Amino acid sequence: MNLAEGVQLVSFAILAVMMIGSALGVVLFSNIVYSAFLLAGVFVSISGIYLLLNADFVATAQILIYVGAVNVLILFAIMLVNKREDFKPLPNAWVRPTMTAIVSAGLFVLLSTMVLVTPWAYSTESVSSDTTIVLIGQHFFSDFLLPFELASVLLLMAMVGAIILARREFLPDQVITPDKQQQPVLTLPERPRELVGISSDKTSNLDDSRRSE
Amino acid sequence: MDFANLVDQLNAGTILPEGIVLTTLMVIVVGDLIVGRSASRWIPYTAIAGLLAAVVALYLQWNNPNPISFLGAFNSDDLSIVFRGIIALSTAVTILMSIRYIEQSGTALAEFIGIMLTATLGGMFLSGASELVTIFISLETLSISSYLMTGYTKRDPRSNEAALKYLLIGASSTGVFLYGVSLLYGLSGGETQLSAIASAIADANLSQSLGLVISLVFVIAGVAFKISAAPFHQWTPDVYEGSPTPVVAFLSVGSKAAGFALAIRLMNSAFPLLIDEWQFVFTALAVLSMVLGNVVALAQTSMKRMLAYSSIGQAGFVMIGLIAGTEAGYASMIFYLLVYLFMNLGAFTCLILFTLRTGTDQISEYSGLYQKDPLLTLCLSICLLSLGGIPPLAGFFGKIYLFWAGWQAGQYGLVLLGLVTTVVSIYYYIRVVRMMVVKEPQEMSDAVKNYPEVQWNLPGMRPLQVGLVLTLVATSLAGILSNPLFTLANSSIARTTTLQPIVISSHFSATVPAENSALQTQQ
Numbered sequence: 001m002n003l004a005e006g007v008q009l010v011s012f013a014i015l016a017v018m019m020i021g022s023a024l025g026v027v028l029f030s031n032i033v034y035s036a037f038l039l040a041g042v043f044v045s046i047s048g049i050y051l052l053l054n055a056d057f058v059a060t061a062q063i064l065i066y067v068g069a070v071n072v073l074i075l076f077a078i079m080l081v082n083k084r085e086d087f088k089p090l091p092n093a094w095v096r097p098t099m100t101a102i103v104s105a106g107l108f109v110l111l112s113t114m115v116l117v118t119p120w121a122y123s124t125e126s127v128s129s130d131t132t133i134v135l136i137g138q139h140f141f142s143d144f145l146l147p148f149e150l151a152s153v154l155l156l157m158a159m160v161g162a163i164i165l166a167r168r169e170f171l172p173d174q175v176i177t178p179d180k181q182q183q184p185v186l187t188l189p190e191r192p193r194e195l196v197g198i199s200s201d202k203t204s205n206l207d208d209s210r211r212s213e
Numbered sequence: 214m215d216f217a218n219l220v221d222q223l224n225a226g227t228i229l230p231e232g233i234v235l236t237t238l239m240v241i242v243v244g245d246l247i248v249g250r251s252a253s254r255w256i257p258y259t260a261i262a263g264l265l266a267a268v269v270a271l272y273l274q275w276n277n278p279n280p281i282s283f284l285g286a287f288n289s290d291d292l293s294i295v296f297r298g299i300i301a302l303s304t305a306v307t308i309l310m311s312i313r314y315i316e317q318s319g320t321a322l323a324e325f326i327g328i329m330l331t332a333t334l335g336g337m338f339l340s341g342a343s344e345l346v347t348i349f350i351s352l353e354t355l356s357i358s359s360y361l362m363t364g365y366t367k368r369d370p371r372s373n374e375a376a377l378k379y380l381l382i383g384a385s386s387t388g389v390f391l392y393g394v395s396l397l398y399g400l401s402g403g404e405t406q407l408s409a410i411a412s413a414i415a416d417a418n419l420s421q422s423l424g425l426v427i428s429l430v431f432v433i434a435g436v437a438f439k440i441s442a443a444p445f446h447q448w449t450p451d452v453y454e455g456s457p458t459p460v461v462a463f464l465s466v467g468s469k470a471a472g473f474a475l476a477i478r479l480m481n482s483a484f485p486l487l488i489d490e491w492q493f494v495f496t497a498l499a500v501l502s503m504v505l506g507n508v509v510a511l512a513q514t515s516m517k518r519m520l521a522y523s524s525i526g527q528a529g530f531v532m533i534g535l536i537a538g539t540e541a542g543y544a545s546m547i548f549y550l551l552v553y554l555f556m557n558l559g560a561f562t563c564l565i566l567f568t569l570r571t572g573t574d575q576i577s578e579y580s581g582l583y584q585k586d587p588l589l590t591l592c593l594s595i596c597l598l599s600l601g602g603i604p605p606l607a608g609f610f611g612k613i614y615l616f617w618a619g620w621q622a623g624q625y626g627l628v629l630l631g632l633v634t635t636v637v638s639i640y641y642y643i644r645v646v647r648m649m650v651v652k653e654p655q656e657m658s659d660a661v662k663n664y665p666e667v668q669w670n671l672p673g674m675r676p677l678q679v680g681l682v683l684t685l686v687a688t689s690l691a692g693i694l695s696n697p698l699f700t701l702a703n704s705s706i707a708r709t710t711t712l713q714p715i716v717i718s719s720h721f722s723a724t725v726p727a728e729n730s731a732l733q734t735q736q
Contacts, residue, residue, distance in 0.1 A: 110427070111427070113423065114423045114424050114427050115424075117422070117423050117424075118400070118422045119419070120399060120400070142284060143283070143284040143285065143286060143344075144286070144346055145223065145283055145284075145286070146228075146283040146286045146287055146338075146347050147286065147344075147346045147350040150334075150335075150338060150347070150350050150351060150354060151350055153235065153238075153331060153334060153354060154331075154335075154350065154353060154357065156242075156331075157327070157328060157331040157354070157357070157358055157361070158357055158361075160242070160324060160327060160328070161357070161358075161360075161361035164321070164324050164361070165361070165364065183317060183318065183319075183572065184368070185318070185319030185320075185368070186318060186319055186368035187318065187366050187368050187369035187372075188318065188366050188371060188372060188455070188457060189314070189317060189568050189569060190515075190517070190572065190573060190574045191572055191573050
């Protein structure tokens with residue numbers, strides 16, 4: 001093992017520990033602000049691993065988009081919601097985390113066995129890191145042209161949809177005449193099911209079962 | 214690689230139908246921006262005209278000698294043309310039924326149609342995509358537009374619940390799918406094209422490795438979410454109940470057809486080495502879907518929820534054709550989806566009409582409808598009976614072709630289970646018909662007693678009427694005059710080269726073509 005390989009190994013170990021530690025923190029902390037900040041830690045460590053793989057452009061994009069945009073958005077959402085609600089402890093609350101832990105551990109064992117058992121076909125050609133952007137650009141305008149252009153349609157419609165959902169509607173005052181049933185604006189025309197039942201605004205069976213849990 | 218050479222290689226003419234849909238989408242979005250709210254008079258008709266033009270363009274590309282385009286990213290063979298046609302037609306019929314519904318709910322029509330066209334575009338690209346990145350992007354285009362449409366009536370808590378559930382479950386299933394796809398990329402040593410993946414994996418002797426099996430399971434989980442096969446169906450009833458009804462119609466036909474197109478192409482091109490494994494997994498999914506969908510539908514009181522479970526059951530029937538793995542099996546899938554398009558959309562058109570007039574979708578409220586609205590009763594009865602598979606109607610011929618293909622391929626247990634669950638499904642379809650037709654006048658429900666005068670001249674009602682009559686005629690006649698549809702389904706499969714190796718390797722290859730033509734002559 002020469003010096004370069006040693007540095008690589010050590011930095012990989014540091015990044016991996018950082019990533020797994022902060023990912024566990026995201027899941028286990030009950031304070032959602034801590035989780036959001038630790039998520040940024042996960043993203044930064046992933047971009048470090050991209051750097052180790054010679055993918056400098058992807059690493060930059062990872063930091064810019066995930067840490068700079070997505071994570072900041074999550075933090076804004078948390079700040080804007082700003083609602084404190086104390087949940088009363090459920091009976092048998094330990095069952096669900098235990099089940100989740102068992103399932104996750106099983107999945108981890110399965111996937112790591114798969115990774116170790118499979119004889120992977122390693123790519124032998126070495127990519128010099130100076131030309132990654134050029135390579136990506138060439139792919140975008142030759143064999144990945146169709147998905148690249150389709151992504152623009154996807155982004156356009158995601159933007160339109162986000163505006164529709166976030167837009168404030170100016171609702172006209174509806175005159176509800178008793179003889180003619182008028183549907184309130186921006187709702188489904190079907191009446192909610194438990195209209196005559198127990199006084200509740202809940203709609204589906206699932207809500208009922210959730211309440212009784 | 215110079216420019217002229219590149220243009221030649223891209224062969225971009227194959228996506229002309231998608232180009233037409235995209236142009237229509239742009240015209241609608243920009244036109245609505247310029248003209249304002251009064252644009253909602255012409256926008257839906259522009260969209261329908263664009264979709265029909267796309268279908269015509271698809272027809273002109275039939276039997277294209279050079280289907281591979283975009284350097285292998287898109288494959289416009291006859292199989293994809295049929296599926297793209299199904300998706301475009303289903304959107305056209307869905308738009309017919311959505312005009313009045315959206316106007317009455319007070320939401321903006323132009324944006325709704327824009328999002329629906331984007332979903333159509335995603336589904337059409339998904340049917341032809343033969344490369345992993347294209348598959349993923351078109352799948353996301355379809356999914357994200359579907360999430361947006363689900364939450365379109367945003368002041369209704371049911372719609373919010375549906376959108377959130379669909380988004381969360383959809384995002385996790387996409388994640389699982391992506392993991393499986395990335396394993397394929399890794400196992401094949403960096404290939405993204407489906408045909409190259411299969412040969413690279415075979416060359417590297419990885420055909421029985423654990424990684425390939427896990428990748429198969431993960432990919433099937435993603436596909437099964439799209440076609441809402443049990444046990445990946447949990448989102449279906451709640452999303453169907455809380456979404457605007459035209460969206461449900463699109464999800465149950467267009468989105469499902471895209472899912473099946475993806476399933477056929479991915480399983481045949483990328484996993485030909487694991488044919489026994491994927492047929493086994495799909496058999497389990499089909500059994501669960503048929504049993505669960507049809508049995509739970511018995512207990513439903515809301516029409517939308519009932520149709521949700523019925524669509525799970527129908528997905529189970531269609532999977533029989535996929536499991537059969539023969540030419541006849543795939544052709545029967547396409548034939549059934551073509552027929553299912555008309556009968557299911559007809560049922561949803563009736564549902565919308567009844568909801569708009571009475572404001573409810575409870576099954577019990579339909580009692581005695583025959584006295585007040587004979588046309589609606591007739592159409593809903595025909596469509597539901599056809600979904601159940603009652604003989605002279607289209608659904609019967611679709612089912613019998615599916616079961617025949619399954620039987621030929623040796624799937625005896627599956628076909629028998631299909632027959633039993635069909636009988637169960639006939640019970641709950643007939644229950645609604647009986648409710649509407651048989652009841653005495655004094656047993657009429659409150660909603661039907663207060664049934665408003667039938668007015669077809671209200672804005673947006675004409676297209677609804679056109680859609681109603683169109684689906685009614687198609688559902689009643691497609692069974693008797695099914696020969697063109699049969700020919701269409703069979704020839705599209707016969708000309709699709711990616712499906713041929715599988716047919717040769719299966720045990721029944723020698724008998725199938727002969728009996729296939731025998732069935733055609735019987736028809």
